[in-house]
Amino acid sequence: MICRALASGQMMMDDAELERAAREAGLERYLEHDRESLARAFQAARGYQSRRLVVAPLGGEPSHVFRAREDGES
Amino acid sequence: MTATHYTSWLDLAAEIRDGKTTSEAVVSAHLDRIAAVEPHLNAFITVTAEAALEQARAVDRKIAAGEAVGALAGVPYALKDIIDTAGLLTTCHSAIRADHVPDADANVAARLADADGVLVGKLSTHEFAIGGPSFDLPWPPARNPWNRNYFPGGSSSGSGSAVAAGMVPLALGTDTAGSVRNPASLCGIVGMKATYGRVSRSGVFPLSFSLDHVGPMTRLVAENAAALQILAGHDPADPGSAAVPVDDFSRDLAAGVSGLRVGVLRHFYAEDIEAEAPVRDGIDAAAEQLAAIGADVVEVRTRALREYVECNRVLLTSEAFSVHEQWLQERPADYGALARERLTVGAFLRAVDYVQANRQKRHLCAEMNRLFDDVDVLITASSMDCTVRIDDPAEVTRTYQRQSRAPFNLTGLPALSMPCGFDPNGLPLSFQIAAPAFCEALIYRVAAAYEAATAWHHEHPPEPQ
Numbered sequence: 054m055i056c057r058a059l060a061s062g063q064m065m066m067d068d069a070e071l072e073r074a075a076r077e078a079g080l081e082r083y084l085e086h087d088r089e090s091l092a093r094a095f096q097a098a099r100g101y102q103s104r105r106l107v108v109a110p111l112g113g114e115p116s117h118v119f120r121a122r123e124d125g126e127s
Numbered sequence: 128m129t130a131t132h133y134t135s136w137l138d139l140a141a142e143i144r145d146g147k148t149t150s151e152a153v154v155s156a157h158l159d160r161i162a163a164v165e166p167h168l169n170a171f172i173t174v175t176a177e178a179a180l181e182q183a184r185a186v187d188r189k190i191a192a193g194e195a196v197g198a199l200a201g202v203p204y205a206l207k208d209i210i211d212t213a214g215l216l217t218t219c220h221s222a223i224r225a226d227h228v229p230d231a232d233a234n235v236a237a238r239l240a241d242a243d244g245v246l247v248g249k250l251s252t253h254e255f256a257i258g259g260p261s262f263d264l265p266w267p268p269a270r271n272p273w274n275r276n277y278f279p280g281g282s283s284s285g286s287g288s289a290v291a292a293g294m295v296p297l298a299l300g301t302d303t304a305g306s307v308r309n310p311a312s313l314c315g316i317v318g319m320k321a322t323y324g325r326v327s328r329s330g331v332f333p334l335s336f337s338l339d340h341v342g343p344m345t346r347l348v349a350e351n352a353a354a355l356q357i358l359a360g361h362d363p364a365d366p367g368s369a370a371v372p373v374d375d376f377s378r379d380l381a382a383g384v385s386g387l388r389v390g391v392l393r394h395f396y397a398e399d400i401e402a403e404a405p406v407r408d409g410i411d412a413a414a415e416q417l418a419a420i421g422a423d424v425v426e427v428r429t430r431a432l433r434e435y436v437e438c439n440r441v442l443l444t445s446e447a448f449s450v451h452e453q454w455l456q457e458r459p460a461d462y463g464a465l466a467r468e469r470l471t472v473g474a475f476l477r478a479v480d481y482v483q484a485n486r487q488k489r490h491l492c493a494e495m496n497r498l499f500d501d502v503d504v505l506i507t508a509s510s511m512d513c514t515v516r517i518d519d520p521a522e523v524t525r526t527y528q529r530q531s532r533a534p535f536n537l538t539g540l541p542a543l544s545m546p547c548g549f550d551p552n553g554l555p556l557s558f559q560i561a562a563p564a565f566c567e568a569l570i571y572r573v574a575a576a577y578e579a580a581t582a583w584h585h586e587h588p589p590e591p592q
Contacts, residue, residue: 078474079452083459083467090468098475101441106434108486 071095131156132293133587136350139296140200144190150183150201154245157203161247161294167275167591168292169267170285172208173216174248179203182245189243198357199244204297207283208249209256210341211330212236219332220252222265222461223454233330234362235299235341242357247295250285256301256334257282257447258466259527260517270517271314272588273554278517280310280510286344287314291588297354298344303334304439305509305532307342308544308559312509315546315555315586317351317574318344320532322564323539324369326355327362335446336367338439338536348545348578352376352571371565379572385421387573389414390502392427395531399432402511402529409548409556410508413577417506420580422573427502430494435534438491441476441484442537448473488537495538496563504573505561507531513550532559541567545574546583555583 071092075084083091131139131153142148158176165171186201206212209219211229218224232240240246251269253259260268260278269284271277272292279288283300287310290298300307302320311318319342326341333339343354356377361370391414396402402410418424448455451470459467498505511529515522535542542561550556560577562569578584 074475079456080459080471080474082457083455083471086460087464087467090464091471094468094471095475097472098444098480101437101444101472101476102480104433104437105441105480105483106438106487108483108490 132160133346134296135347136199136202136296136345137353139202140198143186143201144196146190150186150245151180153201154179154183154203154247157247157295164272164292164294164591168270168272168288170250170269170288170292170294171205171248172218172220172251172266172285175215175246179245179247186243186245197242197244198353199239199242201243201245202297203245203247203295204239204299205248205250205286205289205295206236206246206298207252207286207300209252209301209332210236210299212246212249215249217249218265219255220264220266221254221463221466223458225265229330231330234327234364235358236330238357238360244297250283250289250298252284253282254463254466255332255451255470256303256306257469258463259520259523260284261463261465264463268517271514271554272591273315274552275591276516276518277514277554278313278523280313280514282306283310283344287311287316287318290314290316290344290346293587296345296350300342300344301331301334302340302342302532302536303338303443304536305530307340307344308509308532308542309530311344311544312557313514313555315557315583316344316346317348317543317545318342319351319355319543319567319570320535320541321355321359321567322369322541324367324371325541325565325567326358327360327365327368329362329364333450335443337446338443340536347584348571348574349377349380351543352380355567369565374565374568376568376571379568380575382572383421384417384573384576387422387504388502389417389422389424389573390427390498390505391424392429392505392507392531394428395432396508396511400511400529400531402508403513405513405548405550406508406511406556410506410558413547413558414506416580417573417577420576425502427498427505429498430491432531432534434487435491435537436530438484438487439533439537441480442488444469444473445476445481445484446473491534492538495534495540499563503562504569507559507561509544509557509559513552513556514554535559535561540564541570543570543574545578547581548583549586
């Protein structure tokens with residue numbers, strides 16, 4: 054069951070946050086090349102996180118393996 | 128233009144096999160067509176004219192010698208340029224791979240060659256099958272043959288453009304969030320994304336391991352079914368390949384839809400996203416047409432479209448960044464702006480986002496599969512908008528996200544896009560048909576019945592000026 058949306062994350066971002074995120078991802082050259090583009094990618098990820106749905110219950114995992122079967126279940 | 132350019136590949140193969148024409152003549156005619164039309168459409172990155180004619184003559188020699196030939200029997204085809212071809216440039220439409228020449232054919236390329244098809248070239252795409260129509264890459268973006276000022280869809284843009292314009296009767300595309308079905312929709316042809324695992328991806332440059340599919344693009348439903356017949360089958364080299372029997376996909380093309388239960392996922396395009404009126408009306412009219420020829424058409428509901436699309440997007444961008452991480456770190460300036468930005472979103476998603484998306488995927492798959500307790504197939508929108516001008520990046524970006532193709536990548540279910548009319552600008556409209564896993568023959572049955580009851584497939588783009 055998909056039960057609730059997570060509370061919205063911090064959507065605003067300052068230069069230090071972007072630079073830290075770029076450094077952690079090894080994207081310093083990208084930051085230097087096109088800072089605005091990298092900021093948009095960062096914000097897009099934050100957007101997905103803020104809209105993410107939490108799935109319950111915990112049973113039935115792992116779910117990360119695609120399980121196609123002939124009976125139509127997947 | 129000659130009639131050959133819009134002749135079904137099934138008819139061309141039969142005529143070659145029966146000695147009414149030769150593969151060389153058919154391939155030559157298509158190469159002439161490419162020479163005439165390609166400068167207007169930019170569908171190709173590489174045209175392999177000399178090699179194609181050599182291959183065609185080889186097929187003709189086999190036929191003359193009385194040897195059996197494969198299903199394609201000397202018919203020309205082309206491949207999206209993320210599909211490996213031995214000894215032939217495979218660029219992914221990117222400066223990053225501008226000089227890449229693979230050592231071996233992708234499984235699907237080998238299957239088409241083994242069926243005695245003749246490869247006439249490699250087709251343009253959005254860079255690495257993501258991004259959008261970009262003007263900052265080594266090759267220009269493909270254009271829509273119905274009006275070259277308009278976006279042809281993507282990411283298999285060249286595939287859609289080349290087939291619709293009569294440059295080839297068959298092309299392959301790839302589909303991770305709709306990239307076969309989008310250009311099929313906007314170029315007015317038939318595009319199939321079969322069940323996940325039905326067609327091998329080995330030798331195809333990955334975008335997202337758990338969502339990537341390879342699929343055929345043709346002008347007619349019967350051609351598409353016959354093409355999937357060549358492509359389908361287990362491949363141990365692709366860990367996602369399904370070891371399941373391959374159906375006869377053409378067996379029910381003439382069976383009609385009488386008694387079939389068709390579920391319309393109308394809330395996808397009428398509530399979750401409000402499709403433009405011509406799109407909505409076109410799909411509703413297609414549903415009415417299916418009812419008129421005997422289907423039992425009912426409206427069905429599942430989770431909101433946004434849940435499927437966003438879940439697909441989190442998985443896609445996470446996996447895509449894992450593919451491109453090193454290049455994006457070391458040589459970001461070698462990407463086009465659109466692909467660079469879209470590929471990088473995954474850098475900022477966390478492990479927990481990816482894991483939760485996978486958990487959500489399982490539930491969404493179950494939700495979608497439950498619909499098939501009550502109906503045999505589903506129909507819904509492909510694109511929510513009429514196509515837009517290719518030189519309007521804001522409109523391309525806005526409309527790109529407004530689609531209901533991604534749910535079938537996420538669930539792995541087979542889905543086909545086909546034409547259902549024209550918008551006020553004379554550009555194609557489309558709808559999708561989806562079915563339970565490994566029930567592609569059922570989709571083709573419904574699609575063939577709809578095609579037989581309508582005349583959209585008789586229309587071709589105007590000759591480019």
